Amino acid sequence: MIEVLRLGHRISRDKRISTHVALVARAFGASKLYYTGQKDSDYEKSVSDVVKDFGGDFNIEYVKSWKELFKGKTVVHLTMYGLDYREEISKVKGDILIVVGGEKVEWEVYTKVDFNLAVTNQPHSEVGALAVFLDHLTHSNYKKFDGKIKIKPSAKGKEFF
Amino acid sequence: MIEVLRLGHRISRDKRISTHVALVARAFGASKLYYTGQKDSDYEKSVSDVVKDFGGDFNIEYVKSWKELFKGKTVVHLTMYGLDYREEISKVKGDILIVVGGEKVEWEVYTKVDFNLAVTNQPHSEVGALAVFLDHLTHSNYKKFDGKIKIKPSAKGKEFF
Numbered sequence: 001m002i003e004v005l006r007l008g009h010r011i012s013r014d015k016r017i018s019t020h021v022a023l024v025a026r027a028f029g030a031s032k033l034y035y036t037g038q039k040d041s042d043y044e045k046s047v048s049d050v051v052k053d054f055g056g057d058f059n060i061e062y063v064k065s066w067k068e069l070f071k072g073k074t075v076v077h078l079t080m081y082g083l084d085y086r087e088e089i090s091k092v093k094g095d096i097l098i099v100v101g102g103e104k105v106e107w108e109v110y111t112k113v114d115f116n117l118a119v120t121n122q123p124h125s126e127v128g129a130l131a132v133f134l135d136h137l138t139h140s141n142y143k144k145f146d147g148k149i150k151i152k153p154s155a156k157g158k159e160f161f
Numbered sequence: 162m163i164e165v166l167r168l169g170h171r172i173s174r175d176k177r178i179s180t181h182v183a184l185v186a187r188a189f190g191a192s193k194l195y196y197t198g199q200k201d202s203d204y205e206k207s208v209s210d211v212v213k214d215f216g217g218d219f220n221i222e223y224v225k226s227w228k229e230l231f232k233g234k235t236v237v238h239l240t241m242y243g244l245d246y247r248e249e250i251s252k253v254k255g256d257i258l259i260v261v262g263g264e265k266v267e268w269e270v271y272t273k274v275d276f277n278l279a280v281t282n283q284p285h286s287e288v289g290a291l292a293v294f295l296d297h298l299t300h301s302n303y304k305k306f307d308g309k310i311k312i313k314p315s316a317k318g319k320e321f322f
Contacts (some may be wrong), residue, residue: 016178081319116316130289131280154277
C-alpha cells in the first residue's frame with residue numbers, strides 16, 4: 001500500500017500544485033492522498049472529479065495533524081536535503097507513506113520520518129520528485145484504471161476506447 | 162542535447178507550475194527551457210536566480226512561436242493521449258526537444274512533432290510527466306552541478322558542502 005501526504009496546503013495559492021501532487025499520486029499507483037494545512041473543498045472536488053471520470057479507488061482526505069498518520073507506516077519524506085533515493089529506495093518496504101512539502105516543512109518532520117530522501121539534491125518540484133520516486137518504487141508498472149473515460153494511446157491524435 | 166519547450170505560459174496563473182517545469186528540466190539534465198504564451202520577466206528571474214545559486218548552464222528564453230524551434234530536432238510532445246513512452250523512448254535520438262502544455266495545446270502541435278508520448282494515459286501533471294520522461298531518457302544519471310550552494314545529502318537534516 002502506498003499513500004501520500006501533502007503538507008501545508010494553502011487555499012488558492014497552492015491549489016494547482018497540490019492538485020498535481022494528488023493526480024500524480026493517483027496515476028503512479030498511490031491509493032490515497034492526505035493533506036494538512038487549510039481544508040479546501042474545491043481542491044478535494046477537483047481531485048474527486050478526476051477519479052469519478054477516470055476511475056480507480058483513490059481518495060483524498062484532510063487531516064489536522066500528520067502525527068497519527070505516521071504510525072505503523074514506513075514514512076519517506078522527499079526533500080532535496082535528503083539521501084540519494086537511488087541508493088536507499090530498496091530499503092523502503094511495508095505500508096508506505098510518502099511525505100511532500102509545503103513551502104515550509106516543520107523540523108519535526110525531518111526527525112520523525114524513517115527516510116529523508118532526495119530526488120536529486122537540486123531545487124525543483126515536489127510534483128516531479130513524487131512522480132519519479134513512485135515510478136521507481138513501482139518499477140514503472142503502472143496501475144490499470146477502468147473509468148468512464150479511457151484514453152486509447154495514439155501516435156497523432158486524441159482517441160478513446 | 163536536451164531542451165524543453167513549455168507552451169502557452171500565462172502570467173500569474175501559471176507562474177508556479179511553469180517554474181516547476183523549468184526547474185525539473187534543469188535538475189534532470191536539460192540545458193534550456195523555451196516558453197511561449199506571455200513573456201514573463203518574473204518567471205525568467207526566478208529560474209535564473211536558481212541557476213545563479215545552484216549552478217549549471219541552464220537558460221530560459223521566451224519565443225513567440227514554436228515553429229522555428231522544431232527544425233533539426235527530434236520533437237517529443239508529452240500528452241496523456243500519446244503512445245506509451247516506455248515502448249517508444251528507445252527511438253528518441255539526436256538533439257531532443259520535449260514539449261509540454263499548456264492548458265490548451267494547438268492541434269498543429271500534435272501533427273508536427275515526431276512523437277506524441279504519454280507518461281501514463283491518465284491526467285496528472287506536465288511537471289510529473291517531464292520529470293519521469295527525463296529520468297528515463299537519462300537513465301537516472303543526473304547531472305552534477307557545481308554552484309555556490311551545494312547540498313550535502315543527509316539522513317536527518319539540512320547540510321551543505
